[in-house]
Amino acid sequence: MGIRQSARRILSRLTASKSAGAQSPAVPADDLLVAGLRAGDPEAVESLLARYEARIYRLALGITRNSADAEEVCQDVFLNVFRNIEGFEGKSSLGTWIYRIATNAALMKVRGKSRSLEVPWDEVLPRFSQEGSHLTPVPDWSKDPEAALLQTELRTVLGQALEDLPGEYRAVVLLRDVEGLPTDEAANALGLTVPALKARLHRGRLFLRGRLGEYAETHGRPTPKGTAE
Amino acid sequence: MITCREMVDLLSDYVDGDLEPMVARQLAAHLRGCTDCTAFLRTFKGTQALVREAACEEMPEELKVRLRDFLRSNLQRGRSRSTN
Numbered sequence: 179m180g181i182r183q184s185a186r187r188i189l190s191r192l193t194a195s196k197s198a199g200a201q202s203p204a205v206p207a208d209d210l211l212v213a214g215l216r217a218g219d220p221e222a223v224e225s226l227l228a229r230y231e232a233r234i235y236r237l238a239l240g241i242t243r244n245s246a247d248a249e250e251v252c253q254d255v256f257l258n259v260f261r262n263i264e265g266f267e268g269k270s271s272l273g274t275w276i277y278r279i280a281t282n283a284a285l286m287k288v289r290g291k292s293r294s295l296e297v298p299w300d301e302v303l304p305r306f307s308q309e310g311s312h313l314t315p316v317p318d319w320s321k322d323p324e325a326a327l328l329q330t331e332l333r334t335v336l337g338q339a340l341e342d343l344p345g346e347y348r349a350v351v352l353l354r355d356v357e358g359l360p361t362d363e364a365a366n367a368l369g370l371t372v373p374a375l376k377a378r379l380h381r382g383r384l385f386l387r388g389r390l391g392e393y394a395e396t397h398g399r400p401t402p403k404g405t406a407e
Numbered sequence: 408m409i410t411c412r413e414m415v416d417l418l419s420d421y422v423d424g425d426l427e428p429m430v431a432r433q434l435a436a437h438l439r440g441c442t443d444c445t446a447f448l449r450t451f452k453g454t455q456a457l458v459r460e461a462a463c464e465e466m467p468e469e470l471k472v473r474l475r476d477f478l479r480s481n482l483q484r485g486r487s488r489s490t491n
Contacts, residue, residue, distance in 0.1 A: 231474060235466040249470055253477045260482065303415075304447065310410030311443075318446035320453030329457075336457050355455050356462040361423070380419040387454040394450075 208272040215263045227256065230273070233357060234280045240352040241284035243341050251283045258283075270366050277359065277367040281349050288345040297344060299381065302388025319394035328397060332390050339389035347382040354379055409437040414444045418451055 211229075214222030231252065238251035258279050266275055305313040319328070340348060346368075353364040365375040409417075409430075414437055420426045421434055438445050 227471075227474070231471060232466040235470065236462060236464060239464055240462050249473070252470070252474055253481075256474065256478055257481055260478065304411075306410075306412040310412035312411045312447075316443040316446040316450075318449050320446075320449040332457060333461055336454075336461055340458075340461070351458060352462060355458050361425070376419065376425075380416075383419060383451065383454065384415070386458060387451050390454055390457070391450060 209268075212263065212266060212268070212272055215260070223260070226259070230276055231256070234276065237277065237280055237349075237352055237357060238284045240340070240356065241281065241345055241349050242287045244287075247284075247287045251280060251287060254283045255280045271363065274359070274363045274367050277353065277357070277363075278369070281353070281367055285345050285349060297342070297347075297385065299385065302385050302392070304388075317391075317395050319391065328394060331397065332394060335390055335393045336386065339386050342389070343382055343385055347378055347385070350375060350378045351382040351386070355383070409433050411437075411441060411444050411447075414438070414441070415447065418448065422448075422452060422455070 211222055211225055213219075215226065234255050235248055235252050238255075239245060239248035242248050242251065255276065259276060266272070270278070304316070307313050319332075343351070349368060350364065350370075353359045353367060354361070359367065361372055361375060361379075364379075365372045368375065370378070414434055417426060417430065417434055421431060426434065438448060
C-alpha cells in the first residue's frame with residue numbers, strides 16, 4: 179500500500195473516531211500497531227494516539243518549555259508518523275522511532291532560542307581536595323518532613339534550572355529519567371553513542387542537583403546525616 | 408579504594424545499575440563510611456524524583472481534540488493534492 183493510500187485510510191479513521199466519541203481502544207503490541215496502520219486498520223490510529231500522544235506532549239513540553247511549541251511538535255510528529263509509517267523499517271522499536279522524531283522536532287524549536295551551550299558547570303559541581311574528598315560538608319536536603327515549603331520552592335528552582343540546561347542535555351534527562359527509556363534506546367532516539375549519552379545524562383543530572391543544592395543549602399534546614407542507604 | 412570524587416563520577420552508572428558488580432560493591436562500601444557521599448547520593452536521587460514529578464504534566468483534552476482536527480485537515484489536504 180502506498181503512502182497516500184495509508185494517509186487516506188488514516189483520514190477516514192480520524193473522521194470516524196470523532197463521530198464515535200473517541201473512546202480509547204485496547205492498545206495492541208507495537209508490531210500489531212504498525213501492521214494495523216499500514217493496513218489502514220480503523221482502530222490503529224486511535225491506538226497510536228492513545229499510547230503516545232500524552233508521552234510526546236510531555237516530552238515536547240519538557241524540551242521546549244512552552245505549551246504552544248509543544249502543541250506544534252505534537253502535530254508535526256504524528257503527521258510525520260502517519261505519512262511515513264510505510265518507511266518504518268523496524269530497526270528500532272516504534273516508540274524509539276517516534277521519540278526520535280519528537281526529540282528532533284522539539285530540539286529544532288529550541289535551537290536559536292536556547293541559551294549558549296556554555297554552561298557554568300564548575301559552579302554546580304562539587305569541589306574536592308587533592309586527595310579526592312569533599313572539600314565542604316554536603317547537606318542532605320532531600321528529605322525534611324518539616325520543609326514542605328522548601329520542596330515547593332525547589333520545584334520552582336528546578337523549573338528554572340531545566341530552562342538553563344541546554345536542550346540537548348534536557349532531552350537526555352527527560353528521555354531517561356521521565357520517559358524511562360533504556361540507555362540504548364535513548365541513545366538511538368537522539369543519534370548518540372551510549373557513552374556520549376551517559377556523559378550527557380550524568381552532567382545534566384549533576385547540573386540540576388547542583389542548582390537545587392545551591393538553593394536548598396541557603397534556604398533550607400538540612401536534616402541530620404549519617405544513615406547510609 | 409574509591410574516593411569521593413570517583414563516587415560522584417560513577418554515580419549515574421551506580422543508580423542506573425550499570426556498574427560492574429565489583430565496582431558497585433566498592434562504591435557501596437565507600438557510601439557506608441562517608442556521610443557526605445551518602446548525602447550527595449540522596450540529593451542526587453531526590454533531584455531525579457523532583458524532575459519526574461515536575462514533568463508529569465497532563466496533555467489537555469482540548470489539545471487532543473485540536474491534534475485530531477489538525478491531522479484530519481492535513482491528511483485531507485494531502486489526499487486532495489494526490490487526486491488532482
